[in-house]
Amino acid sequence: MTAPAVLVEDLHVAYGKTWALDGVDLTAAAGTTLGVLGHNGAGKTTLIRTLATLVRPTVGRVQIEGLDVAAADQVRRRIGVTGQYAGLDEFLTARENLELIGRLTGLRRTARARADALIDRLGLQEYASRRVGELSGGSRRRVDLAASLVGSPSVLFLDEPTTGLDPLARAGLWNVVDELTDAGTTVALTTQYLEEADRLADHIVVLRRGRVAARGTPAELKRIVGGKVLSATIPAGQLAALPFIPDTDPRVDGDHLRVSVTVDDAPAATALVADLHRGGIEVTDLDVTSPSLDDVFTHLAHTPGAHR
Structure with a gap:
């Protein structure tokens, strides 16, 4: 060889x-x-x-x-x-x-x-x-x-x-x-x-x-991160009412926060969007994307151990 x-x-x-x-x-x-x-x-x-x-x-x-x-x-x-x-x-x-x-x-x-x-x-x-x-x-x-x-x-x-x-x-x-x-x-x-x-x-x-x-x-x-990344902009006062724990510290934008979470696949992302609606969360902006290398970096920074 x-x-x-x-x-x-x-x-x-x-x-x-x-x-x-x-x-x-x-x-x-x-x-x-x-x-x-x-x-x-x-x-x-x-x-x-x-x-x-x-x-x-x-x-x-x-x-x-x-x-x-x-x-x-x-x-x-x-x-x-x-x-x-x-x-x-x-x-x-x-x-x-x-x-x-x-x-x-x-x-x-x-x-x-x-x-x-x-x-x-x-x-x-x-x-x-x-x-x-x-x-x-x-x-x-x-x-x-x-x-x-x-x-x-x-x-x-x-x-x-x-x-x-x-x-x-x-x-x-x-x-x-x-x-x-x-x-x-x-x-x-x-x-x-x-x-x-x-x-x-x-x-x-x-x-x-x-x-x-x-x-x-x-x-x-x-694929280490998961299937889909859901990101949403919400009022700062509604952080505690979210049906999930954000992957990273929320980014502040005036009176609003930008939060994101990783889910297994597109159906899971769809279900989570429905949960936000049922929970009365005022979403002003919403994105569902495939993971990027930025998401990998963030995941590794918040995950102990190594993926070797």
Whole structure:
């Protein structure tokens, strides 16, 4: 059988007496996108840094395309990394940055041609001759992504690549990730945008306090929550009269509250709507939807233990 592009077994990483990662297991098949979710401090960046050979495992096994990350030089020839902050020289142009990185990675006389090819591929022509320090945040992130592709990596690690970008720039990066995986590149990305994970990831791992709280495809994770989510806006004074206990703390909107509850299926949601009517609850707005990854996050935050 072909080895997975990314393999992590019983990974522990300690910073002093604190376990940043505490027994993480995961795999990613070649040509797929692995999404890593979690709140701040969950261990996402530590995981990416470990996979990228920047942090040594305290305990456990980590392999990239069958190579142990302890063989850092060999692994680094196969990977690309885009961190949370652009690692570019602000006084060089976008093209000069890409060419410099190409020369540092051993491309020599072909470095300029590789830089030009990436500029064309990522639509960076209008920024190519401008100094990176003059570019907007979104444009810098696109150049940073291009920099991580100079060495034609077969595995690409993206740590919150679209944080701070406007929706148009974010969608542009999503398209690039799609193109990369279609061409056979394996992508592992961390993100706080649940819509992003839902859109890109073939498989998702949710971290909480350094451990895996849940894993699966986006559809599988949504099934953890339940069949349907009913949300209603009601007068604040009628909270105690509700025929259910809300899943989350009610959100206050003036004199009204926004409450939500998860039910098994559509018939159960219909019955609950009838209960609201019979109970005299003044519903001013009502939605019945399928669970989202936001609902999964909320569920995991309010549920002890883990869905492994």
